[in-house]
Amino acid sequence: GAVVSQHPSRVICKSGTSVKIECRSLDFQATTMFWYRQFPKQSLMLMATSNEGSKATYEQGVEKDKFLINHASLTLSTLTVTSAHPEDSSFYICSASGTRVQTQYFGPGTRLLVL
Amino acid sequence: GENVEQHPSTLSVQEGDSAVIKCTYSDSASNYFPWYKQELGKGPQLIIDIRSNVGEKKDQRIAVTLNKTAKHFSLHITETQPEDSAVYFCAATPNTGNQFYFGTGTSLTVIP
Numbered sequence: 001g002a003v004v005s006q007h008p009s010r011v012i013c014k015s016g017t018s019v020k021i022e023c024r025s026l027d028f029q030a031t032t033m034f035w036y037r038q039f040p041k042q043s044l045m046l047m048a049t050s051n052e053g054s055k056a057t058y059e060q061g062v063e064k065d066k067f068l069i070n071h072a073s074l075t076l077s078t079l080t081v082t083s084a085h086p087e088d089s090s091f092y093i094c095s096a097s098g099t100r101v102q103t104q105y106f107g108p109g110t111r112l113l114v115l
Numbered sequence: 116g117e118n119v120e121q122h123p124s125t126l127s128v129q130e131g132d133s134a135v136i137k138c139t140y141s142d143s144a145s146n147y148f149p150w151y152k153q154e155l156g157k158g159p160q161l162i163i164d165i166r167s168n169v170g171e172k173k174d175q176r177i178a179v180t181l182n183k184t185a186k187h188f189s190l191h192i193t194e195t196q197p198e199d200s201a202v203y204f205c206a207a208t209p210n211t212g213n214q215f216y217f218g219t220g221t222s223l224t225v226i227p
Contacts, residue, residue, distance in 0.1 A: 108157055
């Protein structure tokens, strides 16, 4: 149980385009989803927290207009990187937790490369 | 806010030996402490967790101990195997389901 999927697993895009990453909780209802960014050999950096049906709460220094987060249902959250630039290249990981799942379960991550 | 420190940053052990990773936290309100294993190119996977009302928890070769007074908790892996090689992260949270505060990670290498 407690499986979280992410799609796509890898994406390469041109600078200036937008990229959408999906995060799904497959076997539980995720009242809260988290989006992290991870650079090579570093820890996870929390970008934002989203609760179903509410606006996401962004961490300091994370541009909400650049990283659009939508948590429209209890099983799906999306992260859209708008007008991507090479410095946005990173490993993006989502996690999910619910009222009956008292921890965070992570997705497999999405490797974004912006050319 | 909570501050979690993790040591060591890298650890190499011979296959069959034990490995210990230690974390300290600053917020006495933290009451949930999970450990995650992350393999290269993958998302972190929960391997064991402990709540503040318990001092120790064991699951086969993996155990976690918690000292609330000293505000530190440790991951113990016995009889290490090459497949245990990965990066391990500890975390602390004052309220399960909310924001986790992660340690900086420990890269464990088990030498065959």
